[in-house]
Amino acid sequence: MALAGMRDALSLPAWVVGLGLIGVGSLARDVGYPVEVAVLSTMLVWAGPSQVIFFASIATGAAWSAIAIAIGFASLRFLPMTVAILPLLKRPGQSVWMELLLAHYVAVTAWTEGLRRLPAVPPPQRVAYFLGFANTCMATSSIGTFLGYYLIGALPIPFAAGLMCLTPIFFLASLSAGLRHRGDVAAILLGLALAPVCDRFIGGGFDLIVAGLIAGTIAFALRPKKAAP
Protein backbone atom coordinates (compact mmCIF):
# COMPACT_ATOMS: atom_id res chain seq x y z
CA MET A 1 0.00 0.00 0.00
CA ALA A 2 2.96 2.26 0.61
CA LEU A 3 3.81 1.63 -3.04
CA ALA A 4 0.38 2.86 -4.10
CA GLY A 5 1.04 6.05 -2.14
CA MET A 6 4.41 6.46 -3.82
CA ARG A 7 2.86 5.89 -7.24
CA ASP A 8 0.13 8.49 -6.63
CA ALA A 9 2.72 10.98 -5.38
CA LEU A 10 4.87 10.50 -8.46
CA SER A 11 1.86 10.97 -10.74
CA LEU A 12 2.32 14.74 -10.20
CA PRO A 13 2.25 16.23 -6.65
CA ALA A 14 5.78 15.09 -5.70
CA TRP A 15 7.22 16.79 -8.76
CA VAL A 16 5.40 20.04 -8.11
CA VAL A 17 6.60 20.35 -4.50
CA GLY A 18 10.07 19.20 -5.53
CA LEU A 19 10.32 21.97 -8.12
CA GLY A 20 8.75 24.46 -5.73
CA LEU A 21 11.46 23.89 -3.13
CA ILE A 22 14.31 24.55 -5.55
CA GLY A 23 13.94 28.23 -4.68
CA VAL A 24 14.46 27.50 -0.98
CA GLY A 25 17.85 25.96 -1.71
CA SER A 26 18.87 29.06 -3.58
CA LEU A 27 17.60 31.36 -0.79
CA ALA A 28 19.66 29.43 1.77
CA ARG A 29 22.73 29.85 -0.36
CA ASP A 30 22.11 33.60 -0.68
CA VAL A 31 22.40 34.06 3.11
CA GLY A 32 25.49 31.85 3.29
CA TYR A 33 23.96 28.93 5.21
CA PRO A 34 25.33 25.43 4.44
CA VAL A 35 23.52 23.08 2.05
CA GLU A 36 22.85 20.66 4.92
CA VAL A 37 20.74 23.32 6.64
CA ALA A 38 18.80 23.90 3.43
CA VAL A 39 18.01 20.17 3.00
CA LEU A 40 17.32 19.69 6.73
CA SER A 41 14.89 22.60 6.59
CA THR A 42 12.90 20.69 3.98
CA MET A 43 12.86 17.48 6.04
CA LEU A 44 12.32 19.00 9.50
CA VAL A 45 10.24 22.10 8.81
CA TRP A 46 8.36 20.55 5.86
CA ALA A 47 6.51 23.76 5.07
CA GLY A 48 7.57 25.85 2.09
CA PRO A 49 6.23 29.14 3.46
CA SER A 50 8.07 28.72 6.78
CA GLN A 51 11.31 27.96 4.96
CA VAL A 52 10.91 30.91 2.63
CA ILE A 53 10.13 33.29 5.52
CA PHE A 54 13.13 31.92 7.42
CA PHE A 55 15.78 32.39 4.72
CA ALA A 56 14.25 35.46 3.04
CA SER A 57 13.85 37.27 6.40
CA ILE A 58 17.45 36.54 7.35
CA ALA A 59 18.43 38.09 4.01
CA THR A 60 16.62 41.32 4.95
CA GLY A 61 18.05 41.46 8.49
CA ALA A 62 14.75 40.89 10.36
CA ALA A 63 14.90 40.27 14.15
CA TRP A 64 14.94 36.58 15.21
CA SER A 65 11.82 37.12 17.32
CA ALA A 66 10.00 38.60 14.31
CA ILE A 67 11.07 35.66 12.15
CA ALA A 68 9.85 33.11 14.69
CA ILE A 69 6.51 34.91 15.20
CA ALA A 70 5.91 35.27 11.45
CA ILE A 71 6.66 31.56 10.96
CA GLY A 72 4.48 30.66 13.93
CA PHE A 73 1.56 32.57 12.47
CA ALA A 74 2.12 31.27 8.96
CA SER A 75 2.10 27.74 10.41
CA LEU A 76 -1.01 28.18 12.58
CA ARG A 77 -2.94 26.70 9.68
CA PHE A 78 -1.38 23.32 10.50
CA LEU A 79 -3.47 23.17 13.67
CA PRO A 80 -6.86 23.06 11.93
CA MET A 81 -5.35 21.11 9.00
CA THR A 82 -3.90 18.41 11.24
CA VAL A 83 -7.06 18.24 13.33
CA ALA A 84 -8.98 17.67 10.10
CA ILE A 85 -6.84 14.88 8.67
CA LEU A 86 -5.92 12.85 11.80
CA PRO A 87 -9.32 11.16 12.15
CA LEU A 88 -8.76 9.59 8.70
CA LEU A 89 -5.46 8.09 9.87
CA LYS A 90 -6.35 7.03 13.40
CA ARG A 91 -6.33 3.35 14.26
CA PRO A 92 -7.23 1.59 17.51
CA GLY A 93 -4.12 1.16 19.66
CA GLN A 94 -2.04 3.66 17.67
CA SER A 95 0.67 5.25 19.78
CA VAL A 96 1.01 8.99 20.34
CA TRP A 97 4.42 8.79 18.66
CA MET A 98 2.87 7.46 15.49
CA GLU A 99 0.35 10.30 15.54
CA LEU A 100 3.14 12.85 16.01
CA LEU A 101 5.01 11.31 13.09
CA LEU A 102 1.93 11.41 10.86
CA ALA A 103 1.24 15.01 11.91
CA HIS A 104 4.75 16.01 10.89
CA TYR A 105 3.92 15.28 7.24
CA VAL A 106 0.92 17.60 7.24
CA ALA A 107 1.64 20.36 4.72
CA VAL A 108 -0.26 21.79 1.80
CA THR A 109 0.31 18.97 -0.68
CA ALA A 110 0.06 15.88 1.53
CA TRP A 111 -2.96 17.42 3.23
CA THR A 112 -5.02 18.37 0.18
CA GLU A 113 -4.18 15.10 -1.59
CA GLY A 114 -4.64 13.09 1.62
CA LEU A 115 -8.12 14.47 2.29
CA ARG A 116 -9.04 13.70 -1.30
CA ARG A 117 -7.55 10.21 -1.63
CA LEU A 118 -7.54 8.64 1.87
CA PRO A 119 -11.28 8.01 2.17
CA ALA A 120 -11.00 5.59 -0.77
CA VAL A 121 -8.21 3.61 0.95
CA PRO A 122 -9.26 0.82 3.38
CA PRO A 123 -8.65 2.15 6.95
CA PRO A 124 -6.03 -0.47 7.99
CA GLN A 125 -3.84 0.52 5.02
CA ARG A 126 -4.16 4.28 5.25
CA VAL A 127 -1.10 4.90 7.41
CA ALA A 128 1.15 2.99 5.00
CA TYR A 129 -0.40 4.74 2.03
CA PHE A 130 -0.04 8.20 3.60
CA LEU A 131 3.57 7.61 4.67
CA GLY A 132 4.46 6.29 1.22
CA PHE A 133 2.88 9.31 -0.39
CA ALA A 134 4.34 11.93 1.97
CA ASN A 135 7.84 10.43 2.09
CA THR A 136 7.98 10.38 -1.69
CA CYS A 137 7.09 14.09 -1.75
CA MET A 138 9.71 14.73 0.92
CA ALA A 139 12.37 12.85 -1.07
CA THR A 140 11.78 14.78 -4.30
CA SER A 141 11.64 18.02 -2.30
CA SER A 142 14.94 17.29 -0.57
CA ILE A 143 16.53 16.64 -3.94
CA GLY A 144 14.96 19.84 -5.29
CA THR A 145 16.33 21.85 -2.37
CA PHE A 146 19.78 20.36 -2.85
CA LEU A 147 19.78 21.02 -6.61
CA GLY A 148 18.49 24.56 -6.10
CA TYR A 149 21.34 25.32 -3.74
CA TYR A 150 23.93 24.56 -6.42
CA LEU A 151 22.02 25.00 -9.65
CA ILE A 152 20.27 28.34 -9.67
CA GLY A 153 23.44 30.41 -9.89
CA ALA A 154 24.52 28.49 -13.01
CA LEU A 155 21.27 28.95 -14.95
CA PRO A 156 20.52 31.72 -17.51
CA ILE A 157 18.65 34.52 -15.73
CA PRO A 158 15.19 33.89 -17.25
CA PHE A 159 15.24 30.29 -15.99
CA ALA A 160 16.72 31.15 -12.60
CA ALA A 161 14.05 33.83 -12.22
CA GLY A 162 11.42 31.31 -13.32
CA LEU A 163 12.49 28.82 -10.65
CA MET A 164 12.55 31.49 -7.95
CA CYS A 165 9.10 32.58 -9.04
CA LEU A 166 7.77 29.01 -8.71
CA THR A 167 7.47 29.48 -4.95
CA PRO A 168 5.08 32.47 -4.97
CA ILE A 169 3.20 31.13 -8.01
CA PHE A 170 2.78 27.67 -6.47
CA PHE A 171 1.70 29.13 -3.10
CA LEU A 172 -0.89 31.29 -4.76
CA ALA A 173 -2.20 28.40 -6.87
CA SER A 174 -2.42 26.03 -3.87
CA LEU A 175 -4.09 28.71 -1.77
CA SER A 176 -6.66 29.34 -4.48
CA ALA A 177 -7.21 25.59 -4.89
CA GLY A 178 -8.51 25.53 -1.30
CA LEU A 179 -11.01 28.38 -1.77
CA ARG A 180 -14.40 27.60 -0.27
CA HIS A 181 -16.26 30.90 -0.06
CA ARG A 182 -15.95 34.68 -0.42
CA GLY A 183 -14.18 34.95 2.94
CA ASP A 184 -11.28 32.92 1.53
CA VAL A 185 -11.17 35.04 -1.62
CA ALA A 186 -11.12 38.18 0.53
CA ALA A 187 -8.29 36.76 2.66
CA ILE A 188 -6.14 36.15 -0.41
CA LEU A 189 -6.86 39.49 -2.13
CA LEU A 190 -6.52 41.56 1.07
CA GLY A 191 -3.36 39.71 2.04
CA LEU A 192 -1.85 40.41 -1.36
CA ALA A 193 -2.82 44.08 -1.15
CA LEU A 194 -1.97 44.83 2.48
CA ALA A 195 1.43 43.15 2.73
CA PRO A 196 3.23 45.73 0.54
CA VAL A 197 1.48 48.58 2.41
CA CYS A 198 2.53 47.24 5.81
CA ASP A 199 5.98 46.57 4.42
CA ARG A 200 6.33 50.29 3.80
CA PHE A 201 5.07 51.49 7.20
CA ILE A 202 5.94 48.79 9.73
CA GLY A 203 9.51 47.80 10.36
CA GLY A 204 11.44 45.06 12.12
CA GLY A 205 9.88 42.21 10.16
CA PHE A 206 6.51 42.50 11.93
CA ASP A 207 4.80 43.89 8.82
CA LEU A 208 3.74 40.43 7.60
CA ILE A 209 2.06 39.54 10.90
CA VAL A 210 0.16 42.83 11.01
CA ALA A 211 -0.96 42.47 7.39
CA GLY A 212 -2.10 38.88 8.02
CA LEU A 213 -4.02 39.78 11.19
CA ILE A 214 -5.84 42.74 9.60
CA ALA A 215 -6.61 41.01 6.29
CA GLY A 216 -7.54 37.72 7.97
CA THR A 217 -9.85 39.38 10.49
CA ILE A 218 -11.67 41.34 7.77
CA ALA A 219 -11.97 38.15 5.70
CA PHE A 220 -13.29 36.29 8.76
CA ALA A 221 -15.97 38.97 9.20
CA LEU A 222 -16.90 38.65 5.52
CA ARG A 223 -17.36 34.87 5.57
CA PRO A 224 -20.85 33.64 4.87
CA LYS A 225 -22.83 32.70 7.96
CA LYS A 226 -23.38 28.98 8.25
CA ALA A 227 -26.83 27.66 7.53
CA ALA A 228 -28.73 27.03 10.76
CA PRO A 229 -28.30 23.40 11.88
Place this chain on the structure above:
Amino acid sequence: MTPAITQPIAWLDGPFWPYLALLLFAVLPTEIWRWLAVAFSRRLDANSPALEWVRAVATALLAGIVAKLIISPPGALAAVPLALRVAALAVTLAIMLVDRRRVMLAVLAGEATLIAGAWWILRV
Protein backbone atom coordinates in the same frame (compact mmCIF):
# COMPACT_ATOMS: atom_id res chain seq x y z
CA MET B 1 23.45 47.58 -1.92
CA THR B 2 21.87 44.64 -0.10
CA PRO B 3 20.79 45.04 3.52
CA ALA B 4 22.83 43.22 6.18
CA ILE B 5 21.64 39.70 6.97
CA THR B 6 20.31 38.86 10.42
CA GLN B 7 23.30 38.30 12.68
CA PRO B 8 23.63 35.24 14.95
CA ILE B 9 22.76 35.67 18.64
CA ALA B 10 26.22 36.37 20.06
CA TRP B 11 26.37 33.92 23.01
CA LEU B 12 24.99 31.08 20.89
CA ASP B 13 27.16 31.74 17.87
CA GLY B 14 29.48 29.06 16.54
CA PRO B 15 29.89 26.59 13.70
CA PHE B 16 26.49 25.05 14.48
CA TRP B 17 24.60 28.34 14.60
CA PRO B 18 22.76 27.82 11.27
CA TYR B 19 21.47 24.45 12.55
CA LEU B 20 20.48 25.93 15.90
CA ALA B 21 18.75 28.90 14.24
CA LEU B 22 16.84 26.50 11.98
CA LEU B 23 15.67 24.40 14.95
CA LEU B 24 14.74 27.34 17.19
CA PHE B 25 13.23 29.82 14.76
CA ALA B 26 11.86 27.65 11.92
CA VAL B 27 11.30 24.01 13.05
CA LEU B 28 9.88 24.83 16.49
CA PRO B 29 7.34 27.54 15.47
CA THR B 30 6.15 25.32 12.60
CA GLU B 31 6.08 21.91 14.30
CA ILE B 32 4.42 23.11 17.52
CA TRP B 33 1.05 23.46 15.79
CA ARG B 34 1.18 19.89 14.50
CA TRP B 35 2.01 18.70 18.03
CA LEU B 36 -0.79 20.76 19.56
CA ALA B 37 -3.18 19.33 16.98
CA VAL B 38 -2.28 15.80 18.10
CA ALA B 39 -2.70 16.81 21.74
CA PHE B 40 -6.08 18.47 21.22
CA SER B 41 -7.43 16.57 18.24
CA ARG B 42 -10.14 14.93 20.30
CA ARG B 43 -11.41 18.19 21.74
CA LEU B 44 -11.09 20.61 18.83
CA ASP B 45 -13.78 21.05 16.24
CA ALA B 46 -12.12 21.84 12.91
CA ASN B 47 -15.15 23.96 12.02
CA SER B 48 -15.25 26.15 15.15
CA PRO B 49 -15.22 29.96 14.65
CA ALA B 50 -11.81 30.28 16.34
CA LEU B 51 -10.22 27.87 13.88
CA GLU B 52 -12.04 29.59 11.02
CA TRP B 53 -10.38 32.84 12.08
CA VAL B 54 -7.00 31.13 12.35
CA ARG B 55 -7.49 29.77 8.88
CA ALA B 56 -8.40 33.21 7.49
CA VAL B 57 -5.35 34.84 9.11
CA ALA B 58 -3.09 32.04 7.85
CA THR B 59 -4.49 32.37 4.32
CA ALA B 60 -3.99 36.15 4.32
CA LEU B 61 -0.50 35.73 5.72
CA LEU B 62 0.45 33.29 2.99
CA ALA B 63 -0.94 35.67 0.37
CA GLY B 64 1.13 38.40 2.03
CA ILE B 65 4.25 36.28 1.65
CA VAL B 66 3.45 35.87 -2.03
CA ALA B 67 3.07 39.65 -2.45
CA LYS B 68 6.34 40.33 -0.65
CA LEU B 69 8.21 37.78 -2.76
CA ILE B 70 6.91 39.45 -5.91
CA ILE B 71 7.47 43.06 -4.84
CA SER B 72 10.88 42.70 -3.21
CA PRO B 73 12.05 39.40 -4.67
CA PRO B 74 15.11 37.46 -3.58
CA GLY B 75 17.94 36.44 -5.89
CA ALA B 76 17.64 36.14 -9.66
CA LEU B 77 13.99 37.17 -9.67
CA ALA B 78 15.03 40.76 -8.96
CA ALA B 79 16.53 40.94 -12.46
CA VAL B 80 13.02 40.71 -13.94
CA PRO B 81 10.92 43.93 -14.06
CA LEU B 82 8.16 44.29 -11.45
CA ALA B 83 5.42 44.56 -14.11
CA LEU B 84 6.37 41.15 -15.48
CA ARG B 85 6.44 39.53 -12.03
CA VAL B 86 2.97 40.93 -11.30
CA ALA B 87 1.73 39.79 -14.75
CA ALA B 88 2.91 36.20 -14.11
CA LEU B 89 1.11 36.17 -10.76
CA ALA B 90 -2.04 37.67 -12.31
CA VAL B 91 -2.12 34.94 -14.99
CA THR B 92 -1.91 32.24 -12.29
CA LEU B 93 -4.59 33.87 -10.14
CA ALA B 94 -6.92 34.42 -13.10
CA ILE B 95 -6.76 30.75 -14.14
CA MET B 96 -7.32 29.58 -10.56
CA LEU B 97 -10.33 31.88 -10.12
CA VAL B 98 -11.87 30.51 -13.32
CA ASP B 99 -11.29 26.84 -12.40
CA ARG B 100 -9.69 26.03 -9.09
CA ARG B 101 -8.83 22.45 -10.06
CA ARG B 102 -6.35 23.62 -12.69
CA VAL B 103 -3.38 24.00 -10.34
CA MET B 104 -0.86 22.58 -12.79
CA LEU B 105 -2.11 24.68 -15.70
CA ALA B 106 -2.11 27.84 -13.56
CA VAL B 107 1.45 27.23 -12.35
CA LEU B 108 2.74 26.44 -15.84
CA ALA B 109 0.99 29.44 -17.45
CA GLY B 110 2.38 31.83 -14.81
CA GLU B 111 5.85 30.37 -15.23
CA ALA B 112 5.65 30.52 -19.04
CA THR B 113 4.63 34.18 -18.84
CA LEU B 114 7.58 34.99 -16.61
CA ILE B 115 10.25 33.01 -18.45
CA ALA B 116 9.14 34.05 -21.93
CA GLY B 117 8.81 37.69 -20.85
CA ALA B 118 12.20 37.67 -19.13
CA TRP B 119 13.77 36.03 -22.17
CA TRP B 120 12.33 38.70 -24.45
CA ILE B 121 13.18 41.67 -22.20
CA LEU B 122 16.68 40.56 -21.26
CA ARG B 123 17.76 39.37 -24.71
CA VAL B 124 19.09 42.80 -25.72
